[in-house]
Amino acid sequence: xxxxxxxxxxxxxxxxxxxxxxxxxxxxxxxxxxxxxxxxxxxxxxxxxxxxxxxxxxxxxxxxxxxxxxxxxxxxxxxxxxxxxxxxxxxxxxxxxxxxxxxxxxxxxxxxxxxxxxxxxxxxxxxxxxxxxxxxxxxxxxxxxxxxxxxxxxxxxxxxxxxxxxxxxxxxxxxxxxxxxxxxxxxxxxxxx
Amino acid sequence: xxxxxxxxxxxxxxxxxxxxxxxxxxxxxxxxxxxxxxxxxxxxxxxxxxxxxxxxxxxxxxxxxxxxxxxxxxxxxxxxxxxxxxxxxxxxxxxxxxxxxxxxxxxxxxxxxxxxxxxxxxxxxxxxxxxxxxxxxxxxxxxxxxxxxxxxxxxxxxxxxxxxxxxxxxxxxxxxxxxxxxxxxxxxxxxxxxxxxxxxxxxxxxxxxxxxxxxxxxxxxxxxxxxxxxxxxxxxxxxx
Numbered sequence: 001x002x003x004x005x006x007x008x009x010x011x012x013x014x015x016x017x018x019x020x021x022x023x024x025x026x027x028x029x030x031x032x033x034x035x036x037x038x039x040x041x042x043x044x045x046x047x048x049x050x051x052x053x054x055x056x057x058x059x060x061x062x063x064x065x066x067x068x069x070x071x072x073x074x075x076x077x078x079x080x081x082x083x084x085x086x087x088x089x090x091x092x093x094x095x096x097x098x099x100x101x102x103x104x105x106x107x108x109x110x111x112x113x114x115x116x117x118x119x120x121x122x123x124x125x126x127x128x129x130x131x132x133x134x135x136x137x138x139x140x141x142x143x144x145x146x147x148x149x150x151x152x153x154x155x156x157x158x159x160x161x162x163x164x165x166x167x168x169x170x171x172x173x174x175x176x177x178x179x180x181x182x183x184x185x186x187x188x189x190x191x192x193x
Numbered sequence: 194x195x196x197x198x199x200x201x202x203x204x205x206x207x208x209x210x211x212x213x214x215x216x217x218x219x220x221x222x223x224x225x226x227x228x229x230x231x232x233x234x235x236x237x238x239x240x241x242x243x244x245x246x247x248x249x250x251x252x253x254x255x256x257x258x259x260x261x262x263x264x265x266x267x268x269x270x271x272x273x274x275x276x277x278x279x280x281x282x283x284x285x286x287x288x289x290x291x292x293x294x295x296x297x298x299x300x301x302x303x304x305x306x307x308x309x310x311x312x313x314x315x316x317x318x319x320x321x322x323x324x325x326x327x328x329x330x331x332x333x334x335x336x337x338x339x340x341x342x343x344x345x346x347x348x349x350x351x352x353x354x355x356x357x358x359x360x361x362x363x364x365x366x367x368x369x370x371x372x373x374x375x376x377x378x379x380x381x382x383x384x385x386x387x388x389x390x391x392x393x394x395x396x397x398x399x400x401x402x403x404x405x406x407x408x409x410x411x412x413x414x415x416x417x418x419x420x421x422x423x424x425x426x427x428x429x430x431x432x433x
Contacts, residue, residue: 019250022254027246030249049249050245053249053252054249057253124231143213144235144238145238146238171227178227178230182226
């Protein structure tokens with residue numbers, strides 16, 4: 001749900017510190033930011049999300065643009081916060097859980113048609129987090145942040161063609177993990193009485 | 194099944210774009226589950242979590258418009274330890290290093306005279322005697338004495354028949370037959386008076402690489418005097 005035409009009014013009020021406008025911005029943009037961070041920095045997601053919004057408040061006066069531009073700017077800040085966190089943690093990558101654990105986190109289902117309804121949001125984010133960092137970041141920015149390829153390319157500092165390649169490998173990687181999961185489930189059902 | 198045993202699934206880029214843009218249409222096998230994962234991830238972007246909204250919005254307000262009583266709102270995240278700036282230490286270390294460096298130069302009298310004198314004056318007030326420049330004679334405006342030595346005439350060895358030149362421009366004679374430094378005069382060899390050392394101000398040209406002005410040459414046809422004649426060092430012209 002986008003703010004649409006009321007975005008400019010909300011933005012102007014937020015620049016002057018109006019609480020209602022800041023709350024509107026928070027309600028609108030906090031969920032995707034938090035979702036992105038839950039996949040990229042699971043242990044620090046909530047703290048980082050607050051940091052992001054404080055940083056947004058610091059730059060509100062300088063920001064010029066529409067709602068799409070605001071979303072792109074917001075995720076630029078979010079992306080940088082993750083980078084700073086990585087540097088603080090000694091360039092340690094995110095904490096993807098072992099692939100073997102994916103089976104246990106994704107609820108079992110007998111058919112692909114059940115998968116859409118069965119998988120939870122956190123399970124989906126966890127599954128995306130098992131991808132290599134560059135792939136998962138691009139996929140999250142495309143899907144969770146709902147940004148265009150060009151916007152994502154600008155945020156991650158790569159060319160659009162590189163972003164398309166990364167998102168392609170990410171989706172193929174997810175498909176392979178899903179197929180592996182399904183095969184393991186079938187194997188388990190055959191062995192059980 | 195090990196991770197490297199995962200089945201190979203080929204999804205063309207167009208299918209991937211359709212999955213991401215939510216235009217699935219007819220999907221190849223294995224793509225439906227990916228679509229489910231992506232949809233679930235999208236749902237995560239709509240799940241509100243307002244537990245921290247009040248503190249975060251207060252922090253945002255504090256950044257935009259600090260409170261009138263000057264008290265900042267509590268940050269929703271724990272404050273990180275501030276790393277002290279290295280600038281003061283850098284400035285102090287630089288000042289100490291410069292003091293040691295210039296102090297040592299001043300103590301050794303190695304500073305330029307324009308700096309050595311004021312420094313010596315200043316530290317003399319605290320009872321420290323520093324060397325001062327010896328005198329102002331060595332100022333670069335005046336030529337060094339050593340430059341005057343190059344103005345002495347060049348003399349040829351005795352018996353040399355080649356021309357010998359002097360650099361004063363006033364008394365230069367070629368005496369091919371007389372032993373140096375004598376030259377042949379109308380009545381025999383003439384021994385020139387010692388050339389006084391020119392004033393230092395006139396020697397600036399001698400330090401250059403320009404050749405001396407052509408000497409005035411007098412050629413005579415009289416026979417050379419007998420050897421051993423000619424005043425030596427007396428400055429007088431010997432009579433034939």
